[in-house]
Amino acid sequence: MQLYNNLSAKERAALIKEAGQERLTISFYKYAQIGNPQLFRNHLFIHWNELEVLGRIYVAHEGINAQLSVPAENFEAFKKHLDSITFLENVRLNIAIEQDNLSFLKLKIKVRKKILADGLNDSTFDVTNKGVHVGAEKFNELIEDPNTILVDMRNHYESEIGHFKNAITPDVDTFRDSLDIIEKDLADYKEDKKLVMYCTGGIRCEKASAYYKHKGFKQVYQLEGGIIDYARQVEEKKLENKFLGKNFVFDHRRSERITDDVIANCHQCGKPCDTHVNCANEACHLLFIQCEECAKKMDDCCSDKCKEIHALPYEEQKKLRKGKGASNKIFKKGRSEVLKFKR
Known part of the structure; x- marks a missing residue:
């Protein structure tokens, strides 16, 4: 078997x-x-x-x-x-x-212990007391309401290439980082503002909405099906598409285009670009945005140092990697001093 x-x-x-x-x-x-x-x-x-x-x-x-x-x-x-x-x-x-x-x-x-690394102790609040799920049409209405605060529950490298108009996009590396930061930044609006959240497919908002209700937010909403289903709904129902750019996805595609807007920049030269790549140096593997010209110039690498290593024979590269663990701390997404044009 x-x-x-x-x-x-x-x-x-x-x-x-x-x-x-x-x-x-x-x-x-x-x-x-x-x-x-x-x-x-x-x-x-x-x-x-x-x-x-x-x-x-x-x-x-x-x-x-x-x-x-x-x-x-x-x-x-x-x-x-x-x-x-x-x-x-x-x-x-x-x-x-x-x-x-x-x-x-x-x-x-x-x-896994959890299907989403949220860092929350689920026994301390009612995870079933979630926010109101809304489809694309209602979502569009809500985010035009001046009494609404729209929050992107994704990480910095995701929202950098695409997000909804006027959304708050926390500069965080992980979902768990965003929860307390958002609560602190929006503490003055718990009683009188509508908190509207969205993410890629909906799972992050599912837990976050219950958490924020537990923390005292009175009006909590979440986009049903996330950006993926929103894009499908606006196409089927001929609604106004209020998303800008690409939706980051966690597979070999890395993203799917929602609109023609390019809102990001190449991290190496600064020209408009929203194509994520991983550094060709396997010991680095940094996720960053790179245009075609820089990819050719840098041999698909993030820095001159990585370019030199990538040019070495494969066996020599393996020797350099020996003994170095491949952890999330090494494979940092979109954060590096070598990326001169990273916003």
Whole structure:
């Protein structure tokens, strides 16, 4: 019985290209009580591996958070399996606007303490007392209300390439960093302002809305389905699109374009650009924004030092990396002194 990947990303990519089948990139989440996350994880892997599902899925006692891709021809079978799981029946699926057959190259289903690293002690407040969920039309009305405060619950590198007009975009590295900062900055508005939040697909707002209600905010709203579903709704209903730029996503695509606005700048030369890349030096792997001209000039690297290392024979690069752990502190997203034009 196979419970883990047996193909490398390179091997999987070759198979996908050879098959020539269209794949759908999908995300969904659901808070629910799961008694045995490991058993549930194995159940998902067995069934989804047969359907050629690939992606990054987190399972915990509190629920599931999934980002994945599935062959289009297997979508109905995948949906049928989801509906066979009581708490996932008719779960909202956010289907990507821009498809890429190589968005995910492995099926990784991991058991975690939480499906979202929020740093909160859930036993200290009622996580089910959430804010009011609103669709795109109501959201557009709310954010035009002068009595509304609109807050982006994502990180700095996400909002840098795209956000809603007039939104507060906290300069934070992680979701957990943003919670207390936002509460402190908006402390004077708890009684009389409407707090409206949004994120990529909705999961961050799901927990944050309950947290802010616990902290005394009287009028709390959240965008149902996040930016992903908002983009779908404005297209289907012919609504005014109040989002600017790209929506950052956590797969090989890195982003999907919502509007033609380019609101960011190349971190190396400063020209308008909103293309995220990772530094080609594997020992660095820094996420940053780089235009085509700088990519060519810098050999896809973030600095001259990384360019020199990247030019070395592969075995020499491996020697330089030996003994250095790959942690989040090393792979810092969009923060480095070498990025002269990072805002």
